Amino acid sequence: MANEKTFYLETFGCQMNVHDSEKVVGTLISQGYRQVESVEEAGLVLYNTCSIRDKAEQKVFHRLADFRKLERQGKKFGVLGCVAQQEGERIFARAPHVSLVCGSASYRNLPQMLVEVEAGKRSTGLDDRQTTETFETEFTARSNPHRGYITITEGCDKFCAYCVVPYTRGRERSRTSDAILAEARHMADSGYTEVQLLGQNVNSYRDPLRKKTFSELLASVGQVPGLKRVRFTTSHPIDFTRDIVDAIDAVPTLCDHVHLPVQSGSSRVLEAMQREYTREDYLERIAWIKAARREISITTDIIVGFPGETEAEFEETLSLLDEVGYDGTFSFKYSPRPNTPAQTMADSIPEEEKARRLAVLQEHQKQIQTRLSKRHTGQTIEVMVEGKNRAREQLIGRTSQNKPLNFTVTAGNPEPLPGSYVRVHVSASFPNSLLGEMVG
Numbered sequence: 510m511a512n513e514k515t516f517y518l519e520t521f522g523c524q525m526n527v528h529d530s531e532k533v534v535g536t537l538i539s540q541g542y543r544q545v546e547s548v549e550e551a552g553l554v555l556y557n558t559c560s561i562r563d564k565a566e567q568k569v570f571h572r573l574a575d576f577r578k579l580e581r582q583g584k585k586f587g588v589l590g591c592v593a594q595q596e597g598e599r600i601f602a603r604a605p606h607v608s609l610v611c612g613s614a615s616y617r618n619l620p621q622m623l624v625e626v627e628a629g630k631r632s633t634g635l636d637d638r639q640t641t642e643t644f645e646t647e648f649t650a651r652s653n654p655h656r657g658y659i660t661i662t663e664g665c666d667k668f669c670a671y672c673v674v675p676y677t678r679g680r681e682r683s684r685t686s687d688a689i690l691a692e693a694r695h696m697a698d699s700g701y702t703e704v705q706l707l708g709q710n711v712n713s714y715r716d717p718l719r720k721k722t723f724s725e726l727l728a729s730v731g732q733v734p735g736l737k738r739v740r741f742t743t744s745h746p747i748d749f750t751r752d753i754v755d756a757i758d759a760v761p762t763l764c765d766h767v768h769l770p771v772q773s774g775s776s777r778v779l780e781a782m783q784r785e786y787t788r789e790d791y792l793e794r795i796a797w798i799k800a801a802r803r804e805i806s807i808t809t810d811i812i813v814g815f816p817g818e819t820e821a822e823f824e825e826t827l828s829l830l831d832e833v834g835y836d837g838t839f840s841f842k843y844s845p846r847p848n849t850p851a852q853t854m855a856d857s858i859p860e861e862e863k864a865r866r867l868a869v870l871q872e873h874q875k876q877i878q879t880r881l882s883k884r885h886t887g888q889t890i891e892v893m894v895e896g897k898n899r900a901r902e903q904l905i906g907r908t909s910q911n912k913p914l915n916f917t918v919t920a921g922n923p924e925p926l927p928g929s930y931v932r933v934h935v936s937a938s939f940p941n942s943l944l945g946e947m948v949g
């Protein structure tokens with residue numbers, strides 16, 4: 510179609526970025542654009558970027574270099590998200606074919622910025638990091654019709670020594686509980702049965718109208734008619750309070766899963782990371798979670814090779830894995846990021862040693878997961894159906910504890926549709942998934 514405005518958007522990084530992209534897509538559609546599936550078909554090519562690790566950042570510049578020649582066909586290029594905020598107008602020097610650079614707290618200005626870009630100008634939206642505004646939009650193009658994200662906080666005030674987020678997403682600000690609940694009700698009315706409350710640190714949620722604490726908000730969202738599952742991420746141990754566990758106990762729709770990033774099992778390393786808690790503080794929170802009436806699955810994030818981490822301190826992390834018994838971990842090698850306090854510390858652990866520690870940790874965790882996963886064999890667990898693995902002739906489900914549970918349906922029974930909830934008898938357990946057969 511002549512003069513039709515089309516865009517392609519690729520997203521890198523965390524769930525916050527994935528959800529930001531849903532809002533950006535909705536905003537562009539409201540401005541008359543149509544989303545397409547490839548760079549070749551698009552008039553406007555956008556990358557929503559992540560700068561949490563150097564690798565993620567380099568990937569974006571490689572993508573931009575790969576498609577540079579397409580500029581001659583009149584395509585416009587834009588960089589959104591954390592790399593945009595971090596690098597600002599330096600992106601124009603590194604990739605001169607880029608005409609739009611926009612950080613996440615400036616997305617409300619996108620419609621005006623797009624007009625400038627369409628007129629052949631360059632447009633830059635860099636955030637005022639002191640902003641107290643949140644990005645509220647009625648135009649969110651959610652990619653899944655059953656399960657969706659709701660932002661409750663943006664930015665972060667924690668300033669962990671290794672992390673770029675406070676510099677790229679700005680200071681922490683919370684949406685009102687009224688706005689969050691209205692969005693949850695609207696989603697439930699539109700057929701969503703699962704929502705995930707999102708923020709860099711949801712536990713420090715502060716209702717600007719002072720109506721609700723985080724645990725009260727959680728309980729209220731859990732009571733929205735029509736919602737069957739409510740999740741939240743990410744938590745921070747220092748702000749994780751006992752009443753969150755009480756809320757999970759009291760409201761059955763709150764999922765029995767807590768992702769509680771620990772980063773290290775050594776109190777000395779935690780202090781150097783400016784995490785504000787000790788190993789003992791962390792284990793106290795774990796004890797609250799384990800004392801819940803329902804069994805709550807616990808997962809975490811870990812960084813190995815932080816500057817100065819000794820072998821003995823690394824082994825403290827391994828012993829913490831044993832002590833907690835995580836159902837899953839996301840583990841990474843430390844890499845220095847621009848503007849962070851840790852960047853000025855000597856990156857003292859050689860890359861090969863970081864890689865060795867990471868491999869040891871991941872193998873150790875795999876053994877733990879293999880052992881822990883066996884407890885599910887013989888259980889009957891409710892799953893939300895996510896889709897079908899045609900090659901294996903299995904349906905893909907997810908448990909409230911956030912574990913993939915793949916299953917078959919007895920011959921003659923109808924296959925449940927994506928988004929429906931069914932009960933599955935678990936016949937086999939693996940470190941990262943479960944296998945079973947639908948009951949009934």
Ligand code: SF4
Pocket residue numbers: 665666667668669672673674675709710745
């Ligand atoms: S809590 Fe720490 S690691 Fe998490 S986003 Fe904030 S600064 Fe980064």
